[in-house]
Amino acid sequence: MSEYIGIVIFFALTGAVVSVFIALSTFLGPSKPSKIKSEPFECGEIPFALPMGHVAVKFYLTAILFVLFDVEVVFLYPWAVAYSGLGLTGLVEMVIFIVILMAGFFYAWDNGALEWS
Amino acid sequence: MTDLALLAPELVLVIAALVLIVVARRVQRALPAALFVILAAVASVGAGLIFSGQGIGFQASISNDSYTHFFKVLFAATLALGALLSVKHLDAEHIRPAEFYALLLLSSTGMMLAASATDLLIVYLGLELMTLCSYVMVGVTRERSASNEGALKYFLLASFASALFLYGISLAYGVTGATEYAAIASAVQQRGLTGDPLLLAAVILVGVGLAFKIAVVPFHAWAPDAYQGASTPISAFLASTSKAAGLAALGRLGLMAFAPEQPVWSAVLVWFAGLSMAGGSLLALSQTNMKRMLAYSSIAHAGYALLGLIPGTPDGVSATMAYASAYAFMTLGAFGVVIGLGSRGEELSNFRGLGASAPGTAAVMLLFLLSLTGIPPTAGFAAKFGVILNVVRSGHTVLAVLAVVCSVVSAFFYLRVAVLMYMTEPQGAAPGRLPAVVSAALAVAAFMTIVGGMFPETFAAWTIPP
Numbered sequence: 001m002s003e004y005i006g007i008v009i010f011f012a013l014t015g016a017v018v019s020v021f022i023a024l025s026t027f028l029g030p031s032k033p034s035k036i037k038s039e040p041f042e043c044g045e046i047p048f049a050l051p052m053g054h055v056a057v058k059f060y061l062t063a064i065l066f067v068l069f070d071v072e073v074v075f076l077y078p079w080a081v082a083y084s085g086l087g088l089t090g091l092v093e094m095v096i097f098i099v100i101l102m103a104g105f106f107y108a109w110d111n112g113a114l115e116w117s
Numbered sequence: 118m119t120d121l122a123l124l125a126p127e128l129v130l131v132i133a134a135l136v137l138i139v140v141a142r143r144v145q146r147a148l149p150a151a152l153f154v155i156l157a158a159v160a161s162v163g164a165g166l167i168f169s170g171q172g173i174g175f176q177a178s179i180s181n182d183s184y185t186h187f188f189k190v191l192f193a194a195t196l197a198l199g200a201l202l203s204v205k206h207l208d209a210e211h212i213r214p215a216e217f218y219a220l221l222l223l224s225s226t227g228m229m230l231a232a233s234a235t236d237l238l239i240v241y242l243g244l245e246l247m248t249l250c251s252y253v254m255v256g257v258t259r260e261r262s263a264s265n266e267g268a269l270k271y272f273l274l275a276s277f278a279s280a281l282f283l284y285g286i287s288l289a290y291g292v293t294g295a296t297e298y299a300a301i302a303s304a305v306q307q308r309g310l311t312g313d314p315l316l317l318a319a320v321i322l323v324g325v326g327l328a329f330k331i332a333v334v335p336f337h338a339w340a341p342d343a344y345q346g347a348s349t350p351i352s353a354f355l356a357s358t359s360k361a362a363g364l365a366a367l368g369r370l371g372l373m374a375f376a377p378e379q380p381v382w383s384a385v386l387v388w389f390a391g392l393s394m395a396g397g398s399l400l401a402l403s404q405t406n407m408k409r410m411l412a413y414s415s416i417a418h419a420g421y422a423l424l425g426l427i428p429g430t431p432d433g434v435s436a437t438m439a440y441a442s443a444y445a446f447m448t449l450g451a452f453g454v455v456i457g458l459g460s461r462g463e464e465l466s467n468f469r470g471l472g473a474s475a476p477g478t479a480a481v482m483l484l485f486l487l488s489l490t491g492i493p494p495t496a497g498f499a500a501k502f503g504v505i506l507n508v509v510r511s512g513h514t515v516l517a518v519l520a521v522v523c524s525v526v527s528a529f530f531y532l533r534v535a536v537l538m539y540m541t542e543p544q545g546a547a548p549g550r551l552p553a554v555v556s557a558a559l560a561v562a563a564f565m566t567i568v569g570g571m572f573p574e575t576f577a578a579w580t581i582p583p
Contacts, residue, residue, distance in 0.1 A: 103138050110142050
């Protein structure tokens with residue numbers, strides 16, 4: 001277990017530093033709460049709002065198609081690096097993988113996911 | 118390349134699913150697609166017989182033995198029945214048939230993979246493929262809010278369960294340095310890890326993860342909502358086959374990977390089985406919706422099926438195999454009658470006087486209800502007898518008594534339907550004839566239920582543990 005001692009020290013230090021900062025700002029800092037200050041901070045966004053209006057579904061379709069090719073590349077790179085060692089089996093399995101992906105891509109294309117209108 | 122032959126049945130189903138996805142836009146009616154799926158199911162069994170044979174492959178992560186073949190045939194059969202039962206619903210609810218059947222095929226592929234896996238990660242992969250397709254199928258009727266609610270609950274709880282399962286796998290890997298079953302068992306024995314607290318945590322987490330998949334009390338909360346919200350054919354498919362897939366994985370795990378941890382494994386299963394039988398039976402008593410009642414009944418049956426896994430003997434596992442298959446057919450049958458009656462079949466009160474207005478339908482329903490209760494000469498009785506016998510032999514007498522008591526309790530809510538059908542006056546118009554596709558599926562399910570009860574030894578010859 002000795003290799004974990006560094007992590008334990010790290011956790012202890014992190015906890016100590018964070019507690020000290022919170023304690024200092026609580027005791028030393030001026031406290032003038034207002035409605036806006038008490039809201040959860042969310043990078044300038046209004047944190048709670050009812051979903052108003054619509055977001056066109058075509059944005060999601062594009063995003064999903066991007067993920068399709070992203071996944072393909074993620075698997076193709078290590079396969080290409082290890083290609084010489086994998087032989088025919090590796091080639092056949094990669095072809096199967098691409099065929100399955102392309103069937104999905106064809107489905108999206110066929111159903112109008114690429115038409116931006 | 119020879120390894121791929123071990124997966125011939127799965128490959129056939131995947132190819133069929135891809136074909137359906139590619140031609141999806143050109144398929145308007147459900148019937149041709151359903152016939153194609155049935156053809157694929159038959160072809161996958163044939164491919165298994167011709168190409169697969171026996172053996173292990175993919176670095177000992179896939180094993181093809183009689184256990185695998187049994188479950189693959191079962192999943193192919195339930196896939197075909199599920200395809201038949203859903204034809205009318207897809208047309209009526211305007212669900213695009215090709216996509217739906219592609220999901221059904223891929224879901225069955227996942228189940229087959231889970232049954233043949235001898236590696237924790239492959240089991241995870243198979244079960245995840247099965248459930249990912251199931252979420253979509255539960256929520257496929259987008260206009261109905263109950264369907265969306267069911268799908269979302271199912272997704273959230275099952276993802277949580279998958280996380281627990283994965284955490285269990287990572288702990289098992291951390292302790293033993295392996296994810297293959299045989300390697301885990303031998304590492305535990307050689308290094309004397311039995312009783313290691315981290316390994317115990319892994320065993321419990323993996324057990325809990327799989328318990329979610331087969332909807333065992335206290336991890337059953339998603340099942341009633343998902344089954345009620347989903348379109349009835351999907352509930353039927355999920356209730357019958359996802360249990361069998363989870364049980365297939367549990368059976369192999371207990372016998373191969375966690376055999377050195379048998380006391381803990383069986384203690385976990387004793388609690389799951391006891392709570393599930395009692396909880397499922399008691400909660401089913403107050404249901405007035407037929408699908409919800411069958412959902413609670415499926416929870417109770419998951420408990421009975423687990424009984425066979427408690428002793429950790431090959432005999433017990435084969436009793437659970439018999440239970441899983443008998444249960445799959447009788448549940449598909451009971452849901453099939455609900456499907457055949459259409460929207461009328463969903464409320465319990467609509468079964469009033471069915472014996473007079475539709476004698477054939479009522480008789481078939483009675484058969485499935487008797488089988489679900491466990492009354493001879495049906496498959497339900499033979500299967501229940503097998504698992505209770507095994508649990509008595511292993512010395513868990515209290516659990517066996519609980520199982521019998523729960524059967525008596527379950528008789529009340531199953532036979533209440535029979536009383537409504539035969540001893541009350543008909544209400545409203547008589548239901549029309551059952552659609553031909555539903556009748557065909559019901560005939561197969563009824564045949565299996567009767568044969569399984571009359572000749573239980575015929576099934577016993579098939580249920581060979583790994």
